[in-house]
Amino acid sequence: MKLGRMNHLGYAVPDIDAAITHYKEVMGASVVTEPFDMPEQGVKVCFVHTPGENGTEGTQVELLSPLSEASPVTGFLAKNPLGGQHHVCFEVPDIAEAREYFEGVGKRILGPTRIGAHGTPIFFVHPKDMMGMLTEIMETPKGAH
Ligand SMILES: CC[C@H](C(=O)O)C(=O)SCCNC(=O)CCNC(=O)[C@H](O)C(C)(C)COP(=O)(O)OP(=O)(O)OC[C@H]1O[C@@H](n2cnc3c(N)ncnc32)[C@H](O)[C@@H]1OP(=O)(O)O
Numbered sequence: 001m002k003l004g005r006m007n008h009l010g011y012a013v014p015d016i017d018a019a020i021t022h023y024k025e026v027m028g029a030s031v032v033t034e035p036f037d038m039p040e041q042g043v044k045v046c047f048v049h050t051p052g053e054n055g056t057e058g059t060q061v062e063l064l065s066p067l068s069e070a071s072p073v074t075g076f077l078a079k080n081p082l083g084g085q086h087h088v089c090f091e092v093p094d095i096a097e098a099r100e101y102f103e104g105v106g107k108r109i110l111g112p113t114r115i116g117a118h119g120t121p122i123f124f125v126h127p128k129d130m131m132g133m134l135t136e137i138m139e140t141p142k143g144a145h
C-alpha cells in the first residue's frame with residue numbers, strides 16, 4: 001500500500017477559541033478555516049497552518065473540541081483535561097485499497113469509511129494496533145500537491 005504524506009495532526013482541546021488564540025499568538029500559525037461543526041463526527045473543527053520556511057509547505061494542525069458528551073473526543077479530554085495530541089492523519093491515493101490493506105494485516109478499523117473534514121473519505125485505525133497512535137487515513141484530495 002502506498003502511504004502518502006502526513007496531512008494533519010489532530011489535537012483535541014477543551015476550548016477551541018482559546019486554542020486558536022494560542023496557535024495564532026504564541027505559535028504564529030494562520031487560521032485556515034473558521035471553526036465549523038461536524039455533527040456527524042461529534043466535533044467542532046478548526047484547521048491552523050504553521051508557516052513553512054522558504055516556501056516549503058508548513059504543517060496543518062486540526063483543532064478539535066467535542067460537540068456533546070457523546071463526542072469521540074470527550075473520553076480523551078476526560079483523561080487529558082488540558083487537551084493533547086489525539087490522532088495523526090496520513091493521505092493515501094485510494095481509500096478502499098488502504099482499508100483492505102489494514103484489515104488484511106489485522107488492524108482494527110473503527111467504524112465505516114466516511115467523509116472527513118477535508119471532504120474526502122476517511123477511516124480510523126485503532127490506537128492499540130498502531131503503536132498507541134490513533135491513526136486516521138484519508139484519501140488525498142483530487143488535484144492536491
Ligand atoms: C471530522 C473528522 C476529522 C477529520 O480529520 O476528518 C477527525 O479527525 S474527527 C476525530 C474524532 N473522531 C475519532 O476519533 C473517531 C475514531 N475514534 C474512536 O473510535 C474512539 O475515540 C476510540 C475507539 C479511539 C477510543 O474510544 P473511547 O475513548 O470510547 O475508548 P476508551 O477510552 O475505552 O479507549 C480505549 C483505549 O484506547 C486508548 N485511546 C483512546 N483514545 C485514544 C487516542 N486518541 N490515542 C491513543 N489512545 C487512545 C484509551 O486510553 C484506552 O486505552 P487503555 O489502555 O485501555 O486505557
Ligand SMILES: [Co+2]
Nearest residue numbers: 010062089136
Ligand atoms: Co483528523
